[in-house]
């Protein structure tokens with residue numbers, strides 16, 4: 467069966483992923499004015515963008531645990547987007563829709579290039595009409611890694627594979643993509659799980675911002691012991707400037723926060 471994100475939407479891994487993504491996005495657009503060229507965003511594994519929270523979904527151990535958020539984080543764009551209350555049946559926005567909404571609310575023009583191999587995602591996106599008028603959305607049903615090999619100048623690339631059914635393959639493909647993006651000076655983020663059995667075989671380029679928990683959720687038959695965001699280019703510098711907020715979020719969910727330097731620098 468193809469990977470289904472719906473049951474996982476809003477879990478702790480999503481909280482870390484979407485919090486770091488919006489942290490970087492906010493920094494990247496902070497200095498842009500209305501006359502700036504369109505913000506070019508590419509997402510390799512975009513998913514449906516909108517998820518209805520199921521009564522027994524993993525969000526119960528994720529966003530439900532985070533809200534109400536501590537004062538220190540209340541003004542963060544992720545928590546602004548979430549609102550103060552979520553319940554079963556509420557809608558949780560996925561990565562690219564959070565990005566589109568953030569840019570749309572600030573009237574930034576943007577072009578979003580989205581990729582996913584799942585035909586069900588393609589059908590949902592064809593019907594989707596909630597995009598702000600300042601955004602141009604292009605969806606391609608196909609391999610997101612292949613999109614990265616094409617020439618392009620993106621302001622931000624986000625790689626978010628399922629690591630299922632073959633986690634090792636996605637780790638390898640993310641590592642290859644990170645080296646290629648770094649060599650082209652393209653700013654990127656890539657989410658990855660910390661699995662019981664994943665130690666030591668992730669050889670990517672970039673700084674790693676990790677959330678460590680006894681248990682974050684389940685991926686296939688494996689337990690997640692945490693997750694991380696790999697950051698390259700301006701994304702790495704942005705997250706370095708927000709260590710305090712990242713540590714505050716980790717503490718707020720009873721987790722530990724760790725930064726691991728770019729192994730390819732040494």
Ligand SMILES: C[S@@+](CC[C@H](N)C(=O)[O-])C[C@H]1O[C@@H](n2cnc3c(N)ncnc32)[C@H](O)[C@@H]1O
Pocket residue numbers: 468469471483510511512513514515559560561562581582583584587608609610611626627628
């Ligand atoms: C973790 S989900 C994406 C979640 C989304 N980025 C978010 O945060 O809301 C992973 C997605 O990757 C898709 N997928 C799996 N293999 C793919 C590939 N080679 N290229 C593009 N998409 C793929 C799956 O269909 C699934 O929708």
